[in-house]
Amino acid sequence: MRTLPLILAAWAILASVFGAASPLAASAADASDEAAEDPGRLDLQVALGFDIFPERYTCDGEDLSPPVEISGLEGSVASIAMILEDPDAPRGPFVHWLIWNLAPPVSIPEGISPLEEVAAPEALQGRNGFGSIGYRGPCPPPGDPHRYVLRVFALDSELDLPPGSGRSELEAAMEGRVLQSGKAAATYGG
Numbered sequence: 001m002r003t004l005p006l007i008l009a010a011w012a013i014l015a016s017v018f019g020a021a022s023p024l025a026a027s028a029a030d031a032s033d034e035a036a037e038d039p040g041r042l043d044l045q046v047a048l049g050f051d052i053f054p055e056r057y058t059c060d061g062e063d064l065s066p067p068v069e070i071s072g073l074e075g076s077v078a079s080i081a082m083i084l085e086d087p088d089a090p091r092g093p094f095v096h097w098l099i100w101n102l103a104p105p106v107s108i109p110e111g112i113s114p115l116e117e118v119a120a121p122e123a124l125q126g127r128n129g130f131g132s133i134g135y136r137g138p139c140p141p142p143g144d145p146h147r148y149v150l151r152v153f154a155l156d157s158e159l160d161l162p163p164g165s166g167r168s169e170l171e172a173a174m175e176g177r178v179l180q181s182g183k184a185a186a187t188y189g190g
Contacts, residue, residue, distance in 0.1 A: 044182025045071045046152045053148065053188035057110075059139035065097065070106040070152055070182070077104045077154040077179055081170065086138065088146040089129075095167050096148065097135040098126030101158045116163030124163040126170055133164060140189035147187055154180035 047069040055061035070080065081100035085093045102108070102123045112118055114134030116125055125134045140146040153174055161173040 040153065040178035040181040042181055042183075043072055044152055044154060044180050045069075046150060046182040046184040047071075048150065048184045048186055051186050052145075053138050053186050058137040058188055061137075063135075063137045064111040065108075065135035065137075067110045068106070068108040068150065068152075068184075070104075070108075072180070072182070073104045073106070073154055074179060076156065079155045079158045080104055080106050081153045081155060081159065081174060082150060083153075083167065083170070084135070084148060084150045086140065086146050086148050088140070088144075090141065095129040096137065097128060097150075098165070098167060098170050099123050099134075100126070100161065100170060100173075104154070124159075124161070126163070126165045126167070138188035143190070145187040145190035147185055149183055149185045151183045152181060153178050 048066055049069070050066075053066070057064055057066045068082070073080075079100065080102040082097065082102070083095065084097035085095050087093045099112070100123065102121055106121075108121060112121075112123075112125075112135060114125070114132065114136075116133050117123075118125065118134075127133060128136050130136045138146065138148050155174060155177045156179055157177060159170075159173045159177070161169060165173075
């Protein structure tokens with residue numbers, strides 16, 4: 001009966017020495033990741049129109065935000081929020097774009113100005129991983145191509161969130177408000 005506590009204690013010591021997580025922590029982290037990845041129903045169709053980022057939407061080109069098409073929205077959706085991130089960045093997920101309070105139905109044109117508040121389409125933008133406002137395109141280090149995931153959230157209301165907010169503030173503001181979600185992905189680099 002005392003074997004299990006000893007095994008767990010030994011695992012905790014090994015984890016602290018070698019930086020590994022305990023099996024219990026790992027399963028809790030996996031559940032948390034799944035919840036963060038899958039809020040609301042995953043039934044939105046999100047289209048970028050490409051599988052590999054064209055240079056014009058990257059730091060090697062004009063660094064324009066890409067056009068985005070979102071369909072499958074329910075009638076009760078009041079606003080849309082989006083997060084574009086690079087999950088393959090060397091130090092963990094890196095945010096390239098935060099935008100919210102987009103009105104449905106949503107067809108987002110390319111080249112949204114990098115301002116906190118934009119008029120066409122009307123929306124608010126947040127601070128990306130570069131420390132600037134609005135969209136900053138893929139700019140991976142030399143090596144293998146990186147994946148860029150655009151996560152889209154259909155919300156039950158507009159968010160009372162000031163422009164220039166970061167990812168953690170956006171995710172906290174969306175908590176409990178996500179009706180539907182979807183995502184699209186493309187690669188760049190290599």
